[in-house]
């Protein structure tokens with residue numbers, strides 16, 4: 510929700526830009542951190558959701574660790590002040606260069622996604638006379654009931670090591686002098702709104718943890734990944750129910766006294782704290798359709814083009830809902846569309862448009878396709894001090 514002061518501030522600025530509500534971000538982080546603390550759970554922030562410096566600074570202050578999916582993210586986490594012993598590194602395709610960098614930084618753990626990767630990390634750690642801490646990322650074949658493009662825990666997905674390869678993984682771990690097994694890792698998908706999915710995940714986590722312990726391994730870390738969704742239809746309802754989410758894991762995981770439960774939340778922590786603010790360039794009224802052409806496009810926010818994602822669209826300059834428009838960007842692609850048949854007030858050139866809930870997988874996916882200008886960000890602190 511935007512105050513008159515916000516809108517007055519926006520109207521003096523060049524568009525498009527990402528607006529961050531740092532107060533909402535702080536409240537969201539605190540709610541999550543308080544809920545996690547009640548259960549003694551550990552949270553690593555999934556950096557790929559948003560690595561804006563101001564966002565990272567708030568997250569670091571909360572005391573969360575960092576979950577990284579590239580060498581660049583590992584570097585960014587460390588440079589942003591996240592403790593090295595709270596940095597984890599996942600990803601199906603870690604290059605030798607990335608692994609070597611992470612070994613040099615003595616990060617907390619590699620979440621390993623193939624048998625071959627286990628051997629490569631062992632070899633590279635050996636050359637440095639180091640012991641690499643590893644967790645096995647297991648593909649548990651649990652359906653996340655989310656969009657197919659953001660499902661990661663089914664047999665047909667590229668992520669993690671399949672259950673039938675666990676004996677081979679155990680053999681490699683036993684034979685590798687430069688690997689220290691710390692636990693098991695899962696991440697079954699993103700934008701998960703049906704919490705029952707997590708009960709199914711807990712059942713699988715319990716099975717795999719028991720299997721490794723039977724084989725003589727100590728499973729210290731149960732890392733259940735992230736994926737908690739947000740309500741894109743209620744951008745003003747805002748803070749996800751972290752308490753209900755953590756309670757499921759507390760109720761359904763068999764947590765032994767020597768075990769820690771780790772989470773990797775991205776979207777749920779940052780998603781609602783941002784909107785993409787844009788101006789109307791043109792209104793084209795046709796026979797079949799009315800179009801609003803914005804000065805923001807898929808180059809600023811890719812989710813609608815990439816996975817038909819819904820974002821609420823608001824006209825900040827007019828009131829009353831009267832007309833249906835297709836809201837499109839300026840990019841030379843037909844998928845450059847933010848919403849079809851969106852009910853909006855009658856809209857005019859230069860109206861300010863807010864595309865809501867863009868804090869996760871928004872700014873980070875911006876590209877300079879069509880040689881677009883680099884994206885700009887504005888925060889609630891800028892508005893407060895104006």
Ligand SMILES: *Cc1c(COP(=O)(O)O)cnc(C)c1O
Pocket residue numbers: 555557558576578599600696698699700734735736737773774775776777869
């Ligand atoms: C993307 C990702 C996450 C975070 O997912 P969200 O849906 O944003 O919570 C967590 N863990 C891994 C390994 C990921 O790749």
